[in-house]
Amino acid sequence: MEERRGRKIIMFPLPFVGHLNPMIQLARIFHHRGFSVTILHTSFNFPDPCHYPLFTFRTIPHSNAGGEDPLTQPDASSMDLVAFIRLLRQTYAEPFRQSLAAEVGRGETVCCLVSDAVWMRNTEVAAEEVGVRRMVLITQGLASFCAFAALPLLRDKNYLPIQVSRLDELVTEVPPLKVKDLPVMETNEPEELYLVAIDMIEGANSSSGVIWNTFEDLERLSLTDISSKSQVPIFPIGPFHKHSDNVLPTTKNIEEHVTTNWLNKQEPQSVIYVSFGSLADIEEKEFLEIAWGLRNSEQPFLWVVRPGFIRGTEWLKALPSGFVENIGQKGKIVKWVNQLEVLAHSAVGAFWTHCGWNSTLESICEGVPMICTPCFTDQFVNARYIVDVWRIGIELERTKMDRKEIEKVLRSVMTKEGDGIREMCLKWKEIANVCLGKGGSSSKHLEKLVDHVLSFDS
Template sequence: MPFGNLNRDRNGYIILPNSKLEDPITELAPLKVKDLPVINTIDPEKLYQLVTIMVNSANNCAGLIFNTFEDLEQSTLDKLRYKFLVPIFPIRPFHKFCPPSSSSLIAHHETCISWLDRQEPGSVIYVSFGSIAAIEQPEYEEIAWGLRNSGRPFLWVIRPSSVDGVDGLNPGLEERGCIVKWAPQVEVLSHPSVGAFWTHCGWNSTLESISEGVPMICMPCFTDQKVNSRFVCDVWRVGVELESSNGLERGKIQRAIRRLFDEKDGEEIRDRMLHLKEKASLCLKQGGSTFQSIGGLSDHILSLESLTFSARESTV
């Protein structure tokens, strides 16, 4: 790999020209260059060696557990089974097996559920960007104006200290929506009044949205989120992309909301999402792919324990 010939910034990090960011990656369709997770390093050769070791080690393990389900990523799982000659167990959406935990990084605001109870079915935009991503004040203002101008009711989670200068901005904003510090996400997504999820596309949030059949407005920030967003919008086609690389604009926000709620394209997105929700539900039932995978994983672990016990006995 010609790493040494690439342009670098003053810290030694590789710089990719903007003209290349939209280029497709043939080996990783449908991803574009801009979708790849960025790992800043001044020694990409060592990083490449580390990743190679990790991939090679996977073939020497007892099995691989994947945080997905068969009908969602079957072609990818088939490729992985061909590549890695070890058992593979996709076990999501396992959160449906048990009730939501009462614990959280921040105490849940149950008042938002009573607010949702008063809204029309499928009318609310749920806005949450997870527990890590931060919002700059100019972005907050554009989000606030975009939501306000959309005319739609919204439930917006704003974590403490995630935005500077929230107090006093957009007076009257809460008259059109409900703003909380945190919310019980699975309960919110399963509520009949929620019609869209504006998300950073973290993988857990993505799977929860699919499991509850809620279309997404995708605004990824970092790590795997851009890859997840590309699959949501271009492969499964159950969401719309909100391009924010050049800064958020209230007009773009309004157009994304209008597309999802008011246009024919939005109806088709909802139909596809409901179909995907049904697949997620079926995989958990007896005979379903995840049901069988979890059973197979349990049997596999027990067989490994049996082999280990037998090996110890033979050495006594």
């Protein structure tokens, strides 16, 4: 441990919650093994450093000479995600190069840069200029990465753009996915999406190593496929959040206490926890169908409705008068929860989720069955694996999400029909625990990763 003192790792996350959280978890893992960590973060969505006292944060200013951050202007909120990522990369390319050079020039030995895969070319050139080795963190699963990497090929084979008549057709190049499962998103710049995919692959292959928040047993076939094609070392050391150094004491705020107290009053495995992540939004009509479906299922539910989730409507304004009062103690609607704590609570019996990779891993680790309603990109791939490969969830497609279908699916998961799924969930929970234990695959890969990073300046 002592030999690593004074050795720094610089990290560069993408400024979205689903990307920042695993980067922070990885930072804790590195810190626990004696490295100091500096996080370079865009001025856009800059986090509160007070929440992360173990690390040093540096702000990367935007490059707009006019002074106003183009990513916070009114039109940015309505921009499609592909266009937004393009603008993000353009806005911070030169400021990142300058910030990295300044950080390296501070004198402390820098072992490497760990950057989010989406940044890629921005970080590759900058790292080469200052002579720092670059590793890549990929925040999606191995299976979804394989599918995303295949997008240019699938376009050439006419699977893309997706045709409604082919939605249920099997994609033989990336089984078990169907056409409707391909990791695409609505965008006015489809060619840019393919360029991002190509850039991620080339950037990963030109790096000094790729870190994955997954574990061998969960995605063994995808890992074998990627390993056979990869030119660089691969380190599947997940689930990040379950490493001992990521289990931290927390101080609860008032809202968390209220939520925990409500959960404590519910029967074991009786509550449906509902959350669709930090980016997805829905129409008011969809919101109302979800609300009535939850209500009519007669199952206790904890529903996270974050501000901005319903397009064009303030928080719960769309609900009929008296709806919240009518559900009483049967349901609870909140703006935010500590998801890790909620999924670990004995009262939670199912998780209705958008199938983001972080949420998927967290649910697997707690043995909680999933109801899958993916919204975009890798979420479709994750949902297919949850339902058909790992057999730990049931599908509830967004296009079929009326109140009667919602009620039917929720009841089926929470009754005896869901017992087989629940049994598989407990098996995967145990497998995840084993991989993190002494001699487990993730533990072994972590030791290899630490040795790999230390070798950079030897």
